[in-house]
Amino acid sequence: NSGIVCLLRPLLLDVVPSIRQTAALALGRLADYDVDLAEAVVKAGILPQLIGALPEENRHYKKTAAFVLRAIAKHSPQLAQAIVQCGALEMLVICLEDFDPGVKEGASWAFGYIARHNPELSQAVVDAGAVPLLVLCIQEPEIALKRIAASTLSDISKHSPELAQTVVDAGAIAHLAQMILNPDAKLKRQVLSALSQIAKHSVDLAELVVEAEIFPVVLTCLKDSDEYVKKNGATLIREIAKHTPELSQLIVNSGGVAAVIDCIGSCRGTVRLPGIMTLGYVAAHSEDLSMAVIVSKGIPPLCVCLIEEHEDHIKAAAAWALGQIGRHTAEHARHVAVANVLPTLLDIYVDTRSSEDLKMKATLKNILQKCTYLPALEPLLHEAPLNIMKHIIGQFSKVLPHDSKARRLFVTTGGLKKVQEIKAEPGSLLQEYINTINNCYPEEIVR
Amino acid sequence: YFYVFRAIDEDRVIKYKAAVKIQRWFRACVVRAYLRRLSKMATLIQKWWRGYLRRKHFREIVEKAYFIKKLNFYNQMAVRIQKTWRGYYVRKNIHNFYALKKYLNAISVNNELVRSELQEYAEMKENEDKMKDLEKKEKEKKYQARKMHYLLSTEQIPGIYNSPFRKSPDPMELLLRKSKPLTHRKQQVKNPFAYQLYDWPTCKKPPAFVTELSLLPTDRQKPQGPFRDPAEVMWQRYKPLEPTLRVAESSNSPPAKARKEWRNPIHDNEFLPFSSYHKNDEKYEPLLRRSGKYGQEAYGTKYFREVCPEKWIADKDFETFFPSIAIFEKFGKTYSNTGQIV
Numbered sequence: 001n002s003g004i005v006c007l008l009r010p011l012l013l014d015v016v017p018s019i020r021q022t023a024a025l026a027l028g029r030l031a032d033y034d035v036d037l038a039e040a041v042v043k044a045g046i047l048p049q050l051i052g053a054l055p056e057e058n059r060h061y062k063k064t065a066a067f068v069l070r071a072i073a074k075h076s077p078q079l080a081q082a083i084v085q086c087g088a089l090e091m092l093v094i095c096l097e098d099f100d101p102g103v104k105e106g107a108s109w110a111f112g113y114i115a116r117h118n119p120e121l122s123q124a125v126v127d128a129g130a131v132p133l134l135v136l137c138i139q140e141p142e143i144a145l146k147r148i149a150a151s152t153l154s155d156i157s158k159h160s161p162e163l164a165q166t167v168v169d170a171g172a173i174a175h176l177a178q179m180i181l182n183p184d185a186k187l188k189r190q191v192l193s194a195l196s197q198i199a200k201h202s203v204d205l206a207e208l209v210v211e212a213e214i215f216p217v218v219l220t221c222l223k224d225s226d227e228y229v230k231k232n233g234a235t236l237i238r239e240i241a242k243h244t245p246e247l248s249q250l251i252v253n254s255g256g257v258a259a260v261i262d263c264i265g266s267c268r269g270t271v272r273l274p275g276i277m278t279l280g281y282v283a284a285h286s287e288d289l290s291m292a293v294i295v296s297k298g299i300p301p302l303c304v305c306l307i308e309e310h311e312d313h314i315k316a317a318a319a320w321a322l323g324q325i326g327r328h329t330a331e332h333a334r335h336v337a338v339a340n341v342l343p344t345l346l347d348i349y350v351d352t353r354s355s356e357d358l359k360m361k362a363t364l365k366n367i368l369q370k371c372t373y374l375p376a377l378e379p380l381l382h383e384a385p386l387n388i389m390k391h392i393i394g395q396f397s398k399v400l401p402h403d404s405k406a407r408r409l410f411v412t413t414g415g416l417k418k419v420q421e422i423k424a425e426p427g428s429l430l431q432e433y434i435n436t437i438n439n440c441y442p443e444e445i446v447r
Numbered sequence: 448y449f450y451v452f453r454a455i456d457e458d459r460v461i462k463y464k465a466a467v468k469i470q471r472w473f474r475a476c477v478v479r480a481y482l483r484r485l486s487k488m489a490t491l492i493q494k495w496w497r498g499y500l501r502r503k504h505f506r507e508i509v510e511k512a513y514f515i516k517k518l519n520f521y522n523q524m525a526v527r528i529q530k531t532w533r534g535y536y537v538r539k540n541i542h543n544f545y546a547l548k549k550y551l552n553a554i555s556v557n558n559e560l561v562r563s564e565l566q567e568y569a570e571m572k573e574n575e576d577k578m579k580d581l582e583k584k585e586k587e588k589k590y591q592a593r594k595m596h597y598l599l600s601t602e603q604i605p606g607i608y609n610s611p612f613r614k615s616p617d618p619m620e621l622l623l624r625k626s627k628p629l630t631h632r633k634q635q636v637k638n639p640f641a642y643q644l645y646d647w648p649t650c651k652k653p654p655a656f657v658t659e660l661s662l663l664p665t666d667r668q669k670p671q672g673p674f675r676d677p678a679e680v681m682w683q684r685y686k687p688l689e690p691t692l693r694v695a696e697s698s699n700s701p702p703a704k705a706r707k708e709w710r711n712p713i714h715d716n717e718f719l720p721f722s723s724y725h726k727n728d729e730k731y732e733p734l735l736r737r738s739g740k741y742g743q744e745a746y747g748t749k750y751f752r753e754v755c756p757e758k759w760i761a762d763k764d765f766e767t768f769f770p771s772i773a774i775f776e777k778f779g780k781t782y783s784n785t786g787q788i789v
Binding site: 017 | 550553572
């Protein structure tokens with residue numbers, strides 16, 4: 001801050017190469033530490049001097065220069081834009097073509113940080129022709145280089161379908177799919193995240209990813225000892241499952257649902273979230289698939305999630321997933337109700353502290369509208385607020401006229417008494433339901 | 448007469464009127480009968496005509512009614528067929544209950560399989576990790592034993608791990624007996640351009656090119672001064688090429704990038720002019736096959752056949768029947784041994 005940048009500037013043009021390299025290293029470390037210093041470095045116009053003679057320099061200088069660019073680009077999109085504007089991308093591409101793995105790693109790390117911020121910068125990186133070189137980098141034997149190249153591809157393809165298509169056209173999917181089997185945990189994290197960013201945009205891209213034969217290998221990633229590998233593997237499965245019923249069918253057929261359920265059971269916290277959403281998406285497509293989820297013992301872990309987790313968004317996701325499972329037919333709703341999760345859902349709904357997206361009214365309504373399992377509905381009758389009560393009474397009014405045993409049970413458990421206590425406006429739906437129920441019983445009992 | 452003629456006239460008028468009346472009446476009757484006959488005829492004609500018309504249309508009406516009846520019948524039968532077909536089709540293809548049940552059973556079986564395989568995989572990984580840990584510990588212990596080989600017990604003095612009060616020596620003692628003592632590591636000459644991948648990205652260590660100069664070998668003759676100024680040397684060493692006009696490129700020639708090919712060499716190991724500079728890099732690794740506890744076996748260099756007199760059946764070594772190969776006889780005898788005449 002005390003003019004250090006101005007002092008270092010002439011050293012960058014020094015005769016002795018090691019002085020140049022050390023000066024660049026110093027600048028890089030300064031920029032890495034603080035945003036203001038990075039801005040100072042950019043404002044002092046050092047970048048053109050840094051990258052001016054880059055093709056003729058030796059590999060250490062190239063590494064250092066890439067480090068400086070990376071350190072500046074990571075702070076904000078404006079700084080990354082400044083780097084792009086002074087023509088650094090071509091120099092970085094030249095570094096990517098170098099033979100030394102360290103130089104390639106530095107260059108691809110810099111590309112990754114630039115492409116991370118927004119789609120325009122990613123497009124600039126792609127336009128500079130970096131993607132085929134990155135795909136070549138992935139095939140190199142050094143693990144660190146593979147990691148960085150995979151994370152850069154992931155950052156490029158996450159913004160838009162066209163960018164993802166560009167990455168796919170360079171033939172990245174086959175190599176990424178091969179690297180899923182690699183034992184290194186950090187590499188697996190990056191590879192799975194890259195594949196999920198590619199697959200999330202459209203059905204065609206997801207199908208391309210699936211054709212690379214990742215199932216059932218991906219399921220072994222769900223059993224890895226590293227938490228983030230599990231999370232990224234579950235994210236990949238979720239991005240594939242959400243597009244069409246056929247893809248979800250594929251996942252169910254290869255036993256993916258069981259693996260995801262085990263994964264949910266064994267993790268804690270945000271790591272569970274993609275797995276929960278996967279189950280929700282699979283169950284949402286059709287009733288056969290949701291039956292498959294139920295048969296694979298999917299409901300108990302979801303209930304456990306709902307009860308145990310403290311974070312709002314995880315609870316909301318679990319409630320949503322249960323709603324998708326239970327909304328198809330009476331059978332499904334019965335399975336959900338048997339797991340004794342309706343009172344929990346009602347509590348969450350009624351609780352004034354929970355946020356708006358947690359009050360998944362649609363979930364409760366969907367399940368209740370199909371639920372004909374009366375013993376589960378009984379406890380809800382006593383506590384529910386009025387708009388939920390409407391649905392519960394509706395269900396009772398559908399079932400009671402036909403089933404005599406249920407009628408007897410209804411009276412003995414005090415349900416009929418509760419129904420009488422409800423005051424409804426005459427002519428409303430609620431009143432009609434109450435009348436239907438009252439008509440099932442002889443007059444003396446009603447009074 | 449007048450009265451008789453008036454009476455006859457009046458009678459005549461009366462009889463005339465009566466005749467007219469009778470005739471009128473009779474004509475009326477005739478006309479009526481005629482009209483009646485006419486109407487009867489008309490009715491007859493109309494009757495026959497209408498019957499004829501109706502009979503003509505009757506066939507058509509009957510056919511139509513028959514057709515409608517047939518159609519209704521067919522419709523009902525068709526409804527019956529469609530009803531059974533639709534039930535069959537839906538139950539077989541769209542919502543096949545038994546196939547669904549089978550499918551769900553297959554899914555649960557497959558899930559069990561997948562779960563067990565994943566469980567096995569997880570256990571295998573855990574085992575591998577444990578094995579790696581164990582091996583690391585073993586290696587540590589062995590290294591420690593090699594370093595502390597002097598703690599081995601001798602004939603006179605029992606070592607630390609071989610206390611006389613114990614029934615049998617400590618496992619460490621056994622390890623010490625087995626281990627070979629550690630040699631001094633030769634002083635490593637660190638190449639100033641040595642390639643360090645894992646430290647580089649985070650730049651935690653200072654780069655080698657700045658702090659480490661190659662350590663000069665200790666038995667070298669010290670160079671005699673006076674020495675030139677290092678900046679001067681560097682300047683001279685890195686002086687850029689200034690070609691004369693004769694070899695200078697024209698301003699129209701392709702730029703410096705075209706010369707990149709020889710400027711960026713394949714590798715960055717610097718060229719060392721004499722092979723003796725490389726001799727510290729190459730460490731001789733002896734063959735494993737011949738190494739024993741105390742050095743290399745002489746088999747393979749000094750002699751090529753083992754001779755065990757105890758195993759001879761007759762008291763002689765075996766004789767070769769074939770003539771020996773001439774070249775092999777000259778082994779070690781072709782050139783003089785450092786000046787001595789063989």
